[in-house]
Amino acid sequence: MVCSEVVMNSKNDNIIWHDTQITKDDRAVRTMQKPCVLWFTGLSGSGKSTIANAVEKILYENGNFTYLLDGDNVRHGLNSDLSFDEKSRVENIRRVGEVSKLFVESGLIVLTAFISPFREDREMVRTLLEDGEFVEIFIDTPLEVCESRDPKGLYKKARAGEIKEFTGISSPYEKPKKVDIYIKNDNISIEKACEQIIDYMIKHSYIKWRED
Amino acid sequence: MVCSEVVMNSKNDNIIWHDTQITKDDRAVRTMQKPCVLWFTGLSGSGKSTIANAVEKILYENGNFTYLLDGDNVRHGLNSDLSFDEKSRVENIRRVGEVSKLFVESGLIVLTAFISPFREDREMVRTLLEDGEFVEIFIDTPLEVCESRDPKGLYKKARAGEIKEFTGISSPYEKPKKVDIYIKNDNISIEKACEQIIDYMIKHSYIKWRED
Numbered sequence: 001m002v003c004s005e006v007v008m009n010s011k012n013d014n015i016i017w018h019d020t021q022i023t024k025d026d027r028a029v030r031t032m033q034k035p036c037v038l039w040f041t042g043l044s045g046s047g048k049s050t051i052a053n054a055v056e057k058i059l060y061e062n063g064n065f066t067y068l069l070d071g072d073n074v075r076h077g078l079n080s081d082l083s084f085d086e087k088s089r090v091e092n093i094r095r096v097g098e099v100s101k102l103f104v105e106s107g108l109i110v111l112t113a114f115i116s117p118f119r120e121d122r123e124m125v126r127t128l129l130e131d132g133e134f135v136e137i138f139i140d141t142p143l144e145v146c147e148s149r150d151p152k153g154l155y156k157k158a159r160a161g162e163i164k165e166f167t168g169i170s171s172p173y174e175k176p177k178k179v180d181i182y183i184k185n186d187n188i189s190i191e192k193a194c195e196q197i198i199d200y201m202i203k204h205s206y207i208k209w210r211e212d
Numbered sequence: 213m214v215c216s217e218v219v220m221n222s223k224n225d226n227i228i229w230h231d232t233q234i235t236k237d238d239r240a241v242r243t244m245q246k247p248c249v250l251w252f253t254g255l256s257g258s259g260k261s262t263i264a265n266a267v268e269k270i271l272y273e274n275g276n277f278t279y280l281l282d283g284d285n286v287r288h289g290l291n292s293d294l295s296f297d298e299k300s301r302v303e304n305i306r307r308v309g310e311v312s313k314l315f316v317e318s319g320l321i322v323l324t325a326f327i328s329p330f331r332e333d334r335e336m337v338r339t340l341l342e343d344g345e346f347v348e349i350f351i352d353t354p355l356e357v358c359e360s361r362d363p364k365g366l367y368k369k370a371r372a373g374e375i376k377e378f379t380g381i382s383s384p385y386e387k388p389k390k391v392d393i394y395i396k397n398d399n400i401s402i403e404k405a406c407e408q409i410i411d412y413m414i415k416h417s418y419i420k421w422r423e424d
Contacts, residue, residue: 021269022272022280027279030277057233066239067314067317067318067319073314077310078310098289099311101289102279102290103315106318108318128289
């Protein structure tokens with residue numbers, strides 16, 4: 001194999017080595033998409049993870065390069081040192097934001113599914129990224145629907161006082177004032193929700209739609 | 213557009229939504245490589261970043277999907293809350309390890325360039341990953357060579373006592389006992405160092421070499 005031009009002027013260590021770097025733009029060229037964060041926000045049980053997973057599957061089938069960050073792969077790993085008090089929740093979102101930024105730099109479209117109830121925290125993440133890289137998606141599902149689903153039994157525990165500061169019950173959810181994609185998830189199918197997101201991504205040139 | 217099979221059985225929210233997930237294997241298929249962490253370790257000024265950047269460029273030109281984590285993109289972002297005392301340095305490496313794991317799951321080959329002087333910390337990262345996913349690369353450059361280069365003027369400050377616990381001067385560097393790739397960087401060219409790493413990656417099927 002040949003290491004080509006990266007080694008020009010660097011035959012021994014007596015001269016200064018020249019750093020060549022692959023840039024963010026290089027990586028986006030390779031993945032043939034406009035990297036961004038699809039930031040899903042909404043109550044527990046609102047359908048964030050389900051819709052994010054479905055969108056990721058569509059993007060995958062479309063040939064895109066993606067990754068999904070959620071409680072499962074973040075809370076047990078990178079953020080396993082954090083608890084659930086307010087300070088830790090802010091730090092949780094900050095780290096997810098910073099990691100999302102790294103993924104965007106790597107050329108990927110990253111989907112995140114966290115309740116992220118506070119407007120200020122979501123805006124903080126937006127400021128970490130460049131214009132157009134942060135796409136906020138609000139899954140607006142009525143509390144009573146989320147509570148009736150209660151897939152993890154958390155609302156029941158929150159009502160019984162076993163979980164403190166539970167979003168929607170004993171801690172506020174601050175709806176976005178201005179959101180990139182608004183999904184009114186009252187009685188919407190996953191298909192419709194996905195379509196809304198994919199259409200937005202095509203329209204704003206994040207992806208190209210590959211017809212079969 | 214059509215959201216195809218992901219939406220089967222999910223026409224409204226009265227029924228349980230079915231999560232479909234893109235797996236780690238799916239992502240590795242898409243990037244057509246065996247994702248791993250190339251973990252560069254060695255003294256400050258040993259050439260970790262330079263070699264890692266050069267290897268990344270070769271991989272990029274070979275059509276691979278990569279990302280490089282180093283002090284520049286981690287210390288100012290994700291780990292900006294950490295100082296340089298021992299506890300923080302351990303936490304720094306832990307987080308880099310966890311983020312590397314996420315990148316491996318996303319299908320990428322991630323290169324990391326941190327001094328990571330303690331054997332225990334490097335072994336901790338190895339345990340986060342599956343067999344064969346952690347490739348430890350020791351850039352073994354004599355201290356006097358690193359100090360004579362001193363690209364950031366850090367050795368000078370350390371000798372003057374302005375930096376405490378500086379690896380190689382006032383804090384130990386623990387050489388790996390068993391390493392995946394050993395680079396004796398006494399008077400080696402970047403070309404030779406890259407060749408050693410790329411050859412290892414081809415031999416262990418992390419990548420396929422694409423002839424022009």
